[in-house]
Amino acid sequence: MEKTPLISIRGLKKAYGTFTVLHGIDLDIAEGEVVCVIGPSGSGKSTLIRCINHLEAFDPDSRITVDGIRVEPGPALAKVRAEVGMVFQSFNLFPHMTVLKNVMLAPMRVRGTSPAEAERKARELLARVGIGEQAEKFPGQLSGGQQQRVAIARALAMEPRVLLFDEPTSALDPEMVGEVLDVMRKLAGTGVTMVVVTHEMGFARQVADRVIFMDGGRLMEAGTPAEIFDAPRHERTRGFLRAVLEH
Numbered sequence: 308m309e310k311t312p313l314i315s316i317r318g319l320k321k322a323y324g325t326f327t328v329l330h331g332i333d334l335d336i337a338e339g340e341v342v343c344v345i346g347p348s349g350s351g352k353s354t355l356i357r358c359i360n361h362l363e364a365f366d367p368d369s370r371i372t373v374d375g376i377r378v379e380p381g382p383a384l385a386k387v388r389a390e391v392g393m394v395f396q397s398f399n400l401f402p403h404m405t406v407l408k409n410v411m412l413a414p415m416r417v418r419g420t421s422p423a424e425a426e427r428k429a430r431e432l433l434a435r436v437g438i439g440e441q442a443e444k445f446p447g448q449l450s451g452g453q454q455q456r457v458a459i460a461r462a463l464a465m466e467p468r469v470l471l472f473d474e475p476t477s478a479l480d481p482e483m484v485g486e487v488l489d490v491m492r493k494l495a496g497t498g499v500t501m502v503v504v505t506h507e508m509g510f511a512r513q514v515a516d517r518v519i520f521m522d523g524g525r526l527m528e529a530g531t532p533a534e535i536f537d538a539p540r541h542e543r544t545r546g547f548l549r550a551v552l553e554h
């Protein structure tokens with residue numbers, strides 16, 4: 308029997324006024340799977356992943372479940388959010404708190420973890436993403452690449468089953484992209500389910516179990532990296548890859 312997907316998306320529709328951003332997306336994601344979402348600017352990639360933890364409201368006839376829990380406003384949403392970590396393009400760290408406190412905060416607030424245990428875990432995670440030495444600094448004293456690694460440690464501190472990455476390297480200077488992708492590469496395969504909106508085709512090809520190509524609010528094509536990059540079926544996918552890979 309097929310395993311129940313960890314994330315199930317059915318008929319996902321989303322509109323801003325009369326402008327439809329998502330036209331009915333169907334997608335299942337298995338536990339431990341690494342899915343990269345690619346596609347042109349404005350195709351709805353970020354909106355899609357922001358619906359998974361209900362950072363964006365969506366059409367109530369659509370259905371998303373995470374670990375069997377329906378994603379909708381109400382008491383169950385906190386449960387979903389505790390299982391789903393998110394890393395944003397612009398880090399979103401608390402600027403007035405040290406790096407260490409940024410990573411300790413959510414487990415203490417949401418899970419009631421003791422300060423001592425939260426600190427032990429935070430230091431372990433900071434070491435894991437290669438910034439153990441920066442724990443007492445404030446985010447503004449770190450480079451963009453370091454800040455994004457703090458944001459990844461912060462997301463991991465909740466021991467989420469799902470990590471959503473919304474263009475995590477797009478705001479970085481080019482020389483810092485690699486250090487963040489390295490951390491993400493190491494995370495892939497640790498059992499955490501990852502959904503990554505990215506313009507980094509090399510990363511998608513190398514790390515994804517499945518690549519999804521979106522265009523105009525539709526999921527146009529999904530497949531293994533080899534299927535999408537070496538033998539895309541849709542003309543739209545071919546055109547997009549031609550344009551981005553020529554650069």
Ligand SMILES: Nc1ncnc2c1ncn2[C@@H]1O[C@H](COP(=O)(O)OP(=O)(O)OP(=O)(O)O)[C@@H](O)[C@H]1O
Binds near residue numbers: 328346347349353
């Ligand atoms: N708050 C909003 N109000 C109105 N339109 C919006 C809003 N947020 C996003 N959109 C529109 O929805 C569409 C999809 O946006 P989205 O950010 O999901 O695309 P994307 O594929 O992630 O693009 P990019 O790669 O440029 O980030 C775009 O046309 C965008 O202008």
